[in-house]
Amino acid sequence: MNQHFPMTLKIIDPDIYDSSIMETFPASEAAIELSAKNCTFLAGLIRRYHPKTLLEVGVSAGGSSALFLHILDKLHLDSELVSVDLREQWTINAKFATGWAAKKLYPDKKNWHLYTGKFLPEIIEDLDVEFDFCFLDTVHKLPGECLDYLVVLPFMREGGIIAMHDTSLYYQVENAFATRVLFDAAVGHKIIPPQNTQSDANIAAFQISQDTYKYIINIFSALSFPWDYIVDKRQIQIYYDFFRKYYGREAAEYFLRISKWNNAHFLKKFREKVACKPGHRV
Numbered sequence: 146m147n148q149h150f151p152m153t154l155k156i157i158d159p160d161i162y163d164s165s166i167m168e169t170f171p172a173s174e175a176a177i178e179l180s181a182k183n184c185t186f187l188a189g190l191i192r193r194y195h196p197k198t199l200l201e202v203g204v205s206a207g208g209s210s211a212l213f214l215h216i217l218d219k220l221h222l223d224s225e226l227v228s229v230d231l232r233e234q235w236t237i238n239a240k241f242a243t244g245w246a247a248k249k250l251y252p253d254k255k256n257w258h259l260y261t262g263k264f265l266p267e268i269i270e271d272l273d274v275e276f277d278f279c280f281l282d283t284v285h286k287l288p289g290e291c292l293d294y295l296v297v298l299p300f301m302r303e304g305g306i307i308a309m310h311d312t313s314l315y316y317q318v319e320n321a322f323a324t325r326v327l328f329d330a331a332v333g334h335k336i337i338p339p340q341n342t343q344s345d346a347n348i349a350a351f352q353i354s355q356d357t358y359k360y361i362i363n364i365f366s367a368l369s370f371p372w373d374y375i376v377d378k379r380q381i382q383i384y385y386d387f388f389r390k391y392y393g394r395e396a397a398e399y400f401l402r403i404s405k406w407n408n409a410h411f412l413k414k415f416r417e418k419v420a421c422k423p424g425h426r427v
């Protein structure tokens with residue numbers, strides 16, 4: 146055995162699940178987009194770490210918002226939840242507002258703060274909060290959650306928890322590996338549930354340590370994997386300004402270069418795909 150390597154990976158955490166939470170959680174009314182098992186993982190994290198300030202990015206109907214509010218209630222935690230979503234209307238049915246299900250289940254929650262219609266860098270500074278816990282569940286395709294992780298990190302407490310969903314979605318959806326790339330590229334104390342099924346592997350977390358900051362270059366570097374959608378000029382400018390402020394000019398310029406070549410690469414691939422379609426006329 147090489148002394149530099151441990152005998153086990155020490156990342157699988159058999160005690161992390163808290164299944165008591167799901168017995169009373171109204172999953173279908175909440176229109177949650179997480180499996181029951183994945184919910185028990187989040188419940189276990191909150192039971193263990195007792196975060197006082199939580200941020201979730203990616204709300205949809207508000208299923209995970211409702212879950213967090215439910216878990217906090219059950220654990221008698223007087224914590225604040227901030228939920229952020231780019232869309233004002235529910236992506237699945239635009240007749241409903243983003244977060245509608247959580248609002249219906251918890252109409253009077255004073256500890257829930259929902260922000261919609263903006264990118265995270267446009268919101269996070271004004272919140273003036275240091276977060277203990279963050280849950281990322283947005284695009285799933287690169288650059289996706291990697292960008293918002295870089296936005297969240299300067300506002301997280303050292304020792305705080307970053308959890309993310311859909312870390313194995315790429316088995317079902319082509320190129321949906323943004324959170325897998327993020328989880329694997331990030332450095333920190335990794336926490337994953339026992340992975341007996343593919344669905345168990347669809348959620349993961351890590352605890353921020355000094356090495357998380359030290360090796361942040363991994364995340365900027367991982368952004369050079371091929372992106373799977375066009376990031377428009379406005380969004381690039383917003384994130385460029387943020388990165389310049391919090392990570393410095395070199396990191397921001399690196400992001401800008403990567404954005405240009407990735408957008409060009411995506412367009413090229415897209416045009417080739419369209420040109421190959423039967424019936425396409427040049």
Ligand SMILES: C[S@@+](CC[C@H](N)C(=O)[O-])C[C@H]1O[C@@H](n2cnc3c(N)ncnc32)[C@H](O)[C@@H]1O
Nearest residue numbers: 177178179203204205208209230231232282283
């Ligand atoms: C998978 S759904 C979230 C599901 C929710 N967490 C749940 O478990 O019920 C993804 C959401 O992310 C939002 N979204 C996509 N890109 C985003 C971004 N850059 N910032 C914030 N929200 C984003 C979408 O509008 C959508 O509502």
